[in-house]
Amino acid sequence: MGTPHISAADGDIAPVVLMPGDPRRARRIAHAFFDEPRLVTEVRGIEGWTGTFEGRPMTAMASGMGMPSISIYATELFRFYGVQRIIRVGTAGGIADEAQLGEVVIASAAHTDSSMAALRIPGVHFSHAPAFGLLAAAVTAAQEAGITHRVGPIFSSDTFYSDRQDVTAGLAAHGTLAVEMEAAALYGVAAAEGKEALTVATITDHIIRHEAMSADERETRFEPMVRIAARALLAG
Ligand SMILES: O=P(O)(O)O[C@H]1O[C@H](CO)[C@@H](O)[C@H]1O
Numbered sequence: 001m002g003t004p005h006i007s008a009a010d011g012d013i014a015p016v017v018l019m020p021g022d023p024r025r026a027r028r029i030a031h032a033f034f035d036e037p038r039l040v041t042e043v044r045g046i047e048g049w050t051g052t053f054e055g056r057p058m059t060a061m062a063s064g065m066g067m068p069s070i071s072i073y074a075t076e077l078f079r080f081y082g083v084q085r086i087i088r089v090g091t092a093g094g095i096a097d098e099a100q101l102g103e104v105v106i107a108s109a110a111h112t113d114s115s116m117a118a119l120r121i122p123g124v125h126f127s128h129a130p131a132f133g134l135l136a137a138a139v140t141a142a143q144e145a146g147i148t149h150r151v152g153p154i155f156s157s158d159t160f161y162s163d164r165q166d167v168t169a170g171l172a173a174h175g176t177l178a179v180e181m182e183a184a185a186l187y188g189v190a191a192a193e194g195k196e197a198l199t200v201a202t203i204t205d206h207i208i209r210h211e212a213m214s215a216d217e218r219e220t221r222f223e224p225m226v227r228i229a230a231r232a233l234l235a236g
């Protein structure tokens with residue numbers, strides 16, 4: 001088998017998937033968390049690794065950046081590879097005043113400026129929400145592991161370099177915790193395919209206070225969010 005963007009053989013992708021944006025993070029997650037990780041796809045350099053986590057099959061596969069990209073991979077995984085659950089494990093920029101670098105955000109909703117959202121059901125402002133079971137399981141996993149976390153809405157933007165301070169201020173005034181670039185599309189695809197999705201993110205910078213982790217820290221401080229996400233994928 002295979003799809004235009006995934007070359008894994010039948011059975012090479014687990015029913016539950018951790019999905020970072022960055023292919024190098026997928027590789028690092030697989031080697032840090034999985035037993036016997038093996039590379040199962042690398043079309044366009046988008047790596048997918050399958051192994052076991054706490055004795056159960058799990059895949060870590062990258063999404064690339066942005067909503068069109070994650071929509072392609074999530075659709076192909078759900079529709080053609082029998083995947084039931086995807087949890088995005090991403091980086092995000094803090095918007096809320098209380099958001100601190102290194103904190104984990106569990107996204108209970110995703111606002112978006114993407115035209116993909118407007119096209120989903122024309123005339124409807126679609127609500128992008130995670131699967132409640134995954135959301136609850138992630139909160140429980142964070143509490144049990146004693147990991148500092150926040151639960152709330154995030155903003156999935158089509159723009160990384162934005163100078164729209166009015167938008168950021170409006171989002172902050174409406175309780176939005178952070179900005180990233182994929183969660184809303186993942187939630188929309190999961191709803192369309194009748195599958196489950198969640199986004200867990202690490203705050204790597206604060207876009208109002210202009211604080212930022214180093215590039216190296218962005219790639220190495222993902223352990224708490226991945227632990228939460230991996231546990232949530234196996235819950236229930
Ligand atoms: O670190 P990842 O998971 O790629 O997520 C964030 O980082 C990228 C931008 O630098 C976007 O994909 C954004 O959503």
Ligand SMILES: O=c1cc[nH]c(=O)[nH]1
Nearest residue numbers: 091092093179180181
């Ligand atoms: O999309 C993103 C990701 C991290 N930080 C940001 O400011 N934006």
